[in-house]
Amino acid sequence: MPTSLHKNAVLTTFVHIEDCLSEMEALLGPVKRSSPLSKHVNDLSPSEAKAILDCFARIRSTMLACLEKHRIPINIHRIGVRRALQTTLYSLSIALAEIGPKGMRGYGEVDDASRQDMRSIQQDLDRLGALLGNVTAICGG
Numbered sequence: 001m002p003t004s005l006h007k008n009a010v011l012t013t014f015v016h017i018e019d020c021l022s023e024m025e026a027l028l029g030p031v032k033r034s035s036p037l038s039k040h041v042n043d044l045s046p047s048e049a050k051a052i053l054d055c056f057a058r059i060r061s062t063m064l065a066c067l068e069k070h071r072i073p074i075n076i077h078r079i080g081v082r083r084a085l086q087t088t089l090y091s092l093s094i095a096l097a098e099i100g101p102k103g104m105r106g107y108g109e110v111d112d113a114s115r116q117d118m119r120s121i122q123q124d125l126d127r128l129g130a131l132l133g134n135v136t137a138i139c140g141g
Helices: 004-028 046-069 081-098 101-107 112-140
Strands: none
Touching: 004 046, 081 101, 081 112, 101 112
């Protein structure tokens, strides 16, 4: 019988596998929007994508069966999607601050015209980030 430490290690590994599967699923999902900034291009046929998703489902069902068979409880700290979105938006606002005039000084002298351009980029994206932040806050009540 595995100890509680062994069980926790198995569960932690399965959670990591689930995270990886979810990331790969996002690449295959119908909601995926193409963007010129995307690192990926969909080069899979619909039948290939379906076969991959079917395999993911088998992996998940096998992991759940293993947890059940070995009496490993699924004790996972969960957070809401809203909280995850808000946290990521905060991270994005930090990234935007880094491309402002102050952050860009590390790459060389920032003249007045460049400073204005950088502020403009920040302001345009900050407005959209704030809009998205407001949407998540309003929907949360």
